[in-house]
Amino acid sequence: MSRRIALVPAAGHGSRFGSATPKQYLLLDSRPLLAHTLDVLCRCASIGRVAVVISPGDEWFDSFDWPQPKLEVLRVGGPSRAESVAGGLAALAADADDWVLVHDAARCCLSPDALQRLLDEVGDDAIGGLLAQPVADTVKRASPQGRVAATVPRDGLWLAQTPQMFRAGLLAEALQDAANPAITDEASAIELLGHAPRLVEGEAQNFKVTWPQDLVLAAAILAAR
Numbered sequence: 001m002s003r004r005i006a007l008v009p010a011a012g013h014g015s016r017f018g019s020a021t022p023k024q025y026l027l028l029d030s031r032p033l034l035a036h037t038l039d040v041l042c043r044c045a046s047i048g049r050v051a052v053v054i055s056p057g058d059e060w061f062d063s064f065d066w067p068q069p070k071l072e073v074l075r076v077g078g079p080s081r082a083e084s085v086a087g088g089l090a091a092l093a094a095d096a097d098d099w100v101l102v103h104d105a106a107r108c109c110l111s112p113d114a115l116q117r118l119l120d121e122v123g124d125d126a127i128g129g130l131l132a133q134p135v136a137d138t139v140k141r142a143s144p145q146g147r148v149a150a151t152v153p154r155d156g157l158w159l160a161q162t163p164q165m166f167r168a169g170l171l172a173e174a175l176q177d178a179a180n181p182a183i184t185d186e187a188s189a190i191e192l193l194g195h196a197p198r199l200v201e202g203e204a205q206n207f208k209v210t211w212p213q214d215l216v217l218a219a220a221i222l223a224a225r
């Protein structure tokens, strides 16, 4: 029987965030941001394993307590997100038909409801799928001069979130060339194989902490739960 495994890439440097400590280790309510991300995955009864990918040179992880019982630590992070995911996937030694849910460490406000919606709607889909949100605003393409070059029709445009869930065998095949810069999420790797992942409605609160101001919003969301 196929299992569900969560894989959390957490080997980034947070260059846009700009802090000396990588953003996944910044404190939110006295705990590292990453701990909040792992909570929702570890508490999901139908996810059997939760593995976090950190950089081989990570100097922060061991300075915190990680009480989550399902947690495995894979020190195989790579130079890009896709390479970290590919390294983690190889280290998991999952069966080819196991489901792997890849979830950004930096998306610490994923709700149990959105996670369950993904699991339910992807179900036994032949390809797999991802949380995403339809674009709500008018979209502009910028010129190099910082002026509007065009208004882009937003029909059919969605913003990809995570988790993104695919069978381990298909995902490993898709990530064989993980260094390809066109692979910015798991779905894009699957698309390069010619498949069409399923879009499942995500939620605004499942944003990726990217800039310093995002931390304030994440703290407010987590405090309200």
Ligand SMILES: Nc1ccn([C@@H]2O[C@H](COP(=O)(O)OP(=O)(O)OP(=O)(O)O)[C@@H](O)[C@H]2O)c(=O)n1
Residues within 6 Å of the ligand: 008, 009, 010, 011, 012, 013, 014, 015, 016, 017, 024, 053, 077, 078, 079, 080, 081, 082, 084, 085, 104, 105, 106, 107, 208, 209, 210
């Ligand atoms: N080499 C990398 C790069 C990113 N990530 C992870 O991928 C997720 C999404 O990436 P992003 O938010 O872009 O994080 P960073 O790469 O850390 O940020 P930045 O692009 O601003 O440097 C994060 O949880 C990050 O830790 C990773 O595991 N390995």
Ligand SMILES: C[C@](O)(CO)[C@H](O)COP(=O)(O)O
Residues within 6 Å of the ligand: 081, 104, 159, 160, 161, 162, 184, 185, 186, 208
């Ligand atoms: C995978 C992702 O979260 C989808 O929105 C996102 O692409 C990761 O961030 P990055 O800046 O592209 O690494």
